Amino acid sequence: MDDRGYFIKLRLSGDSEAADLAGALTAHGAVVEREERVITAVWPATEADDPDEWDEYTFAELIFFLRAWAGTDPARTLEVLEERPVSVGELDTRVA
Numbered sequence: 001m002d003d004r005g006y007f008i009k010l011r012l013s014g015d016s017e018a019a020d021l022a023g024a025l026t027a028h029g030a031v032v033e034r035e036e037r038v039i040t041a042v043w044p045a046t047e048a049d050d051p052d053e054w055d056e057y058t059f060a061e062l063i064f065f066l067r068a069w070a071g072t073d074p075a076r077t078l079e080v081l082e083e084r085p086v087s088v089g090e091l092d093t094r095v096a
Contacts, residue, residue: 003087004044004045004085004086004087005042005043005085006042006043006045006059006062006085006086007040007041007082007083007084008040008041008042008082008083009041009080009082009083010039010040010041010078010079010080010081011037011078011079011081012037012038012078012079013037013075013076013077013078014037015037017037017075017076018034018036018038018039021076021078022041025041025065028043030042030044038081042086043059043061043065045059059085
């Protein structure tokens with residue numbers, strides 16, 4: 001799509017869940033860092049994402065991915081600590 005992406009910082013309920021989500025995000029093209037139960041990631045824009053809604057923090061592909069990953073499993077509860085649209089070029093492919 002372009003060099004836009006979505007930065008998100010999440011806290012998971014456990015270390016194993018954080019490791020699992022970090023792996024799943026990486027497998028889907030996100031740039032990910034993990035420190036214990038906290039994950040920071042930049043999810044690249046896809047054709048499914050509407051750039052007109054980014055400033056309203058609506059990044060459809062990421063939201064659907066996180067909902068599918070968490071399902072109804074209470075062990076996969078996550079807390080969003082920070083989120084914002086970013087220019088991937090600004091980050092030089094590193095998570096800020």
